[in-house]
Structures are given as structure tokens and as C-alpha cells.
């Protein structure tokens with residue numbers, strides 16, 4: 155926990171300091187703190203707002219400080235994958251563009267999440283940003299969600315562990331981080347008008363559990379609410395989720411900020427919202443800035459209590475003090491080379507080898523003729539699009555304007571980071587003959603494929619904020635190119651650079667498939683290293699790849715294709731049975747399961763011991779049984795609870811082992827993962843009886859199983 159305070163004698167707590175400062179404020183000062191003003195991008199907000207001083211650089215948010223009380227201005231920037239800048243600061247020299255969060259998810263490596271967080275904190279500090287709008291931890295419930303690349307996984311535990319490490323890393327640098335988007339902002343379709351419907355107890359066992367665990371572990375200074383409604387109430391005005399669950403049951407002490415343009419009413423302040431963000435966006439969408447004039451009016455007329463206004467301000471101050479954002483010393487040194495190494499290491503560990511019929515790693519003993527096809531691989535690697543897109547140092551290798559309907563259409567671009575897989579392959583394989591074909595048409599691509607020993611074909615897809623993808627296919631005829639190339643040359647390897655699962659109609663025809671996601675500024679290098687074996691792949695899928703949408707909880711996505719502004723309800727009737735849990739429940743076989751990922755070595759598991767009591771502890775041994783060093787990610791699942799079939803990831807560990815090396819792994823389950831949430835009592839309940847666990851290579855590949863009996867108990871909140 156980064157923000158837990160160790161107090162010197164006589165030192166005040168963040169709470170008491172916040173109370174003292176707030177008490178000395180005027181009402182004008184209080185009101186000035188509960189809004190944040192958006193910088194001009196030239197897009198939605200065309201002109202600089204006069205409330206932002208001339209010498210303040212543009213970014214997602216600005217809130218004036220109160221200098222006479224030593225309160226700094228709040229300056230916030232996106233997001234989880236780097237300090238974003240497109241539009242806001244044309245002169246910004248560029249920031250480290252980390253791999254997408256789903257790559258961190260695939261690494262199953264909390265240390266990488268933390269390193270990335272520290273990096274973000276430092277690069278934020280040198281720009282004067284004291285709030286990072288990072289920590290996107292929505293669960294990947296739907297493989298069409300355009301923002302899944304900004305999130306970690308479909309599993310609450312994996313998501314919470316990684317999200318918490320990222321937030322802790324950021325906050326260790328004196329920069330506040332959010333966790334967002336609270337909650338159930340799991341689709342982008344009509345997100346301002348989207349009502350996400352879910353059973354409240356199932357919500358507690360899934361998306362809310364991810365927030366609960368991540369909050370406990372990292373104490374984020376702020377929580378950003380989502381755009382959507384949950385069970386009929388907007389996230390930012392959802393009394394149950396904000397006042398009762400977050401601040402009540404969980405005792406959260408930081409502040410809740412809205413998403414940008416997600417506050418239609420001042421009354422959200424009564425329901426638990428502490429700060430209105432991007433006020434001008436509210437003026438565009440809802441024709442008012444509710445926390446300025448309307449809230450002041452309600453206050454003057456006695457409809458909005460003073461105590462609540464003070465509470466909103468105290469919460470903001472408390473986070474500033476707890477994280478140390480008010481007491482910065484000199485800005486830290488930023489070593490961009492070292493930051494590139496973090497981006498590279500994350501990509502190396504997050505790339506997933508999905509299929510390998512012995513073709514990889516590429517043989518280097520003889521000079522191969524290699525065809526590299528498609529995906530702009532001669533230029534770089536794609537990034538996801540939207541508010542999280544980062545401009546890397548030196549600029550993009552290319553921008554392809556994509557566009558689309560609705561207000562976010564103009565911000566939808568294919569951004570290419572200049573780490574070219576083609577050039578990196580040439581560097582690693584100097585004696586190979588490597589040629590490139592853009593993959594424009596099947597007929598043309600086949601010409602090169604036919605005269606090559608090996609074909610590496612890239613499949614890319616632009617995904618991002620404001621858009622759900624309509625189906626799982628690759629755009630621009632890429633599936634047809636892959637199909638044709640694989641028919642022309644059996645030695646075909648596919649590298650996918652997407653933010654979500656992909657349908658693979660050509661899967662049986664190709665020898666290997668690599669899921670590289672959006673691998674960040676060093677992604678081309680990492681891809682080439684995995685292909686050649688310089689790096690032994692160790693990524694595992696953090697999201698189930700369905701064979702098709704018919705096997706997912708929502709074969710048809712409500713509202714998809716309706717014009718911006720159409721009220722839409724999505725029923726998340728799968729409840730807590732998200733992703734692999736759904737496939738286990740329905741007995742469907744996925745194309746590739748959650749947790750799956752191949753290596754160039756092999757691992758064996760043995761000696762499982764399962765202990766019960768308050769929770770379940772599993773101990774087992776992992777051994778590298780192959781010829782080369784590699785990292786494995788054994789996973790422990792609950793498969794039965796009190797004789798009822800139920801899949802829950804209880805824990806995982808990334809283990810790096812040399813050939814022949816073995817290590818004992820101990821996983822202790824968070825008891826909430828063994829329990830069901832009892833809505834009537836507002837507590838967690840473990841059922842009496844036999845509980846079975848499996849040590850597995852993936853959600854569908856159990857290797858060892860063991861049981862223990864647990865007694866019934868009611869606990870927590």
C-alpha cells in the first residue's frame with residue numbers, strides 16, 4: 155500500500171490536515187475545487203477556456219489551487235499506457251508509449267504493472283501533472299468492447315492485482331491515480347445512454363470485486379465513474395454504488411470524479427459524486443455545467459447542504475495530502491532509455507503464442523526466404539485509439555484517419571508506433587532474405603508467399619474509445635489474404651495486433667499464431683524476438699477467445715449501429731460468470747481459453763497439497779522439463795464450491811525457471827473468491843462442504859486437482 159501513512163510523533167494525518175484546510179476555505183474556494191476544466195484540443199473543445207491560466211499546459215483537466223492555503227492546482231492527464239498528448243500539447247516532445255493494458259494483463263506479472271506505474275508517475279511529474287487518469291479496470295465482458303485494450307482482463311482478481319500495482323506505482327511518485335470507470339462501463343455502444351443491467355449480488359462478485367480488491371491494495375486518490383447507467387441510475391449519480399457501496403461498505407476515503415461529459419445534473423453531488431470533470435463537455439452534452447451555477451443555486455436555496463460541500467472538498471484534499479501531491483520536491487530524473495526497456499520488457503512478457511505446430515522459433519541455422527505481409531509491418535505497430543492514445547518520442551510512424559459516426563468519430567485513427575517488425579526481423583536475422591508485401595489483395599500477397607520458405611502475415615484492427623467492434627473478423631479483407639497466403643504456403647505464421655479476440659477462419663491452415671495485441675513503442679522488436687526465439691514467449695490470455703459470438707452471453711449486442719443518442723439497455727445476464735466462467739458454466743469450448751499461452755519449453759506440475767480453514771491454500775511444484783529457460787504461469791482455480799460447479803481464478807504466479815529447475819508455489823485464495831455475495835445481509839457467504847481446486851495451464855486445462863472441506867461463514871462487506 156503506497157499511501158498508508160507512517161506518522162512521526164506530532165505529524166497530522168491526511169484526514170485532519172484536510173479538515174483543517176477545508177475549514178479555512180471560503181465557499182468560492184470550495185466551489186472552485188469541485189470542478190475540473192478541460193484543455194482545448196481543437197476537437198470537441200475548440201478554444202482555450204478562460205479559467206485556465208495562460209501558463210498552464212493543456213491537458214484533460216485543470217482545477218485552480220488555493221495558494222494562500224498551500225493547495226496546489228490539480229492538473230490531470232490520461233492515462234494508463236503513457237502520458238497522452240495528441241491534440242492537447244502539440245509541442246510535447248512525446249512520452250513513453252507503453253503496451254496496452256491488456257498486454258500487461260497477458261503478462262500476469264504484477265511487477266511489470268508496477269514498473270509501468272512508476273514510469274507514468276515520473277513522466278507525469280516532469281510535466282507538472284499531479285493526477286493520472288489511469289487504472290482502467292473494467293472487466294472485459296464482451297469481446298466487442300472497443301476499450302478492452304485499456305483494461306487488463308475478464309477476471310476480477312487478475313484485473314485487481316495488476317490495476318492496484320499500476321496505481322501504487324504512480325502514487326509512489328507523489329502523483330494521484332484514479333481507478334476507472336466505476337462501474338460496468340463494459341461496452342462503448344451509446345455509452346452516454348447505456349443502461350447496464352445486472353443482478354446486484356453478481357455485480358459485487360465480478361466488476362465491483364475488482365474495484366474493491368484494487369482499492370484495498372492501492373488506496374487510489376480518486377475513482378472515476380463511468381458514462382453509463384447501472385440498473386437505471388447513471389454511474390456518477392448512483393447513490394447505491396457511490397454512497398452505499400464505495401463510501402459506505404468499503405469505507406473509501408478519496409474522491410469520486412465523473413467521466414468527461416458524464417454529469418447531467420447537480421443532484422449527482424447528493425448521490426456521492428465529488429467532482430465534475432470536463433465541465434465544458436457537460437455543457438456540450440447536457441447544456442449546463444451542473445457543479446457551477448446550478449449547484450451554487452441549490453446551495454443558496456438550501457437544497458444542497460454545506461456539510462456535503464465540505465465533504466467533497468475534504469476528500470480531494472485528503473488524497474492530495476495522503477499521496478504527497480502537495481509537497482513535491484524537485485522533479486525526478488527521467489531516463490527515457492530505461493523507460494523504453496520497461497515498454498520492451500512488458501511487450502516481451504505479454505505477447506501470447508497461441509498455436510505452434512513446430513514452426514517457431516524460426517530456424518536460424520540456414521538462411522530463410524521470409525515473406526512479411528500486411529499490417530503496416532514495414533512501418534510499425536498499431537495502438538488503440540481514443541483518450542488513451544500516446545504520442546511517442548519522435549512521433550508516429552504513420553497516422554491513418556479512420557473516422558466514424560458520432561462525436562468520437564473524428565478522433566478515431568490508426569496510430570502506428572515506429573517499431574517496425576519487418577526492420578527488427580531483418581536486424582535479428584541478417585542472413586535471411588526478407589521481403590515485404592503490403593497485403594493489399596490475396597492475389598498479390600500470394601505471389602510473394604509462393605516463393606518464400608516462411609510467411610509471416612500480420613492482422614491488425616483499429617479499436618478504441620467510442621466504438622464497439624461489430625464482429626470478430628479482421629477488417630479490410632485481411633482474413634482473405636491470410637487464407638490465400640496459407641493455401642499458397644503451408645509455412646504460414648499469423649501475428650495479430652488487435653485489442654480483442656479475433657475469429658480465425660483460417661486457423662487450421664496456419665502453422666502458428668501469435669497474439670501481440672497493441673504492443674507499444676518497442677512492440678516490433680518484441681514480436682521479432684519471439685518469432686526468432688531470442689525471447690521465449692510467456693504471455694497467457696487474460697480474456698477468452700470465443701469460436702464465435704454465438705457462444706458468448708450476447709450473440710447480438712443491443713444498440714450496435716443505432717445513432718449516437720439512442721437509449722440502449724445491455725443486460726449483463728451472465729452476472730458474475732464472465733469470460734471463462736461463462737464457458738465453464740455453459741460447457742462451450744472456446745477457440746483459445748483464458749490463461750492459455752505456449753512456450754518454447756515445457757513445464758510439469760506435481761505434489762499438490764490443498765489446505766482449508768478460513769480460506770483455501772494450495773501448494774504445488776512447477777518444473778521446467780524442457781531444454782531452455784522459460785517462464786510459466788500456473789493458475790489455481792476453484793472448480794467446485796460445496797459440490798456446485800463454479801469456476802473462479804484463485805491465484806496465479808509467474809515463475810521463471812532454467813532447464814530442469816523446479817520451484818514450490820503457494821497460492822492463498824482471497825476468501826471472497828470462494829464465496830457468494832449475500833445481498834440481503836450485505837456480506838459474503840462461504841457454503842459448507844467440499845471445495846475443489848485445480849492447478850491448471852489454462853481455464854480448460856487442469857493438471858492437478860485436490861479438495862478440502864470448508865465450514866460455512868458470513869464475513870466482510
Ligand code: BGC
Nearest residue numbers: 214232233287334413414541
Ligand atoms: C474517457 C476517460 C478519460 C477522459 C479524459 C473520457 O472520454 O472515458 O477514460 O480519462 O475522457 O480524457
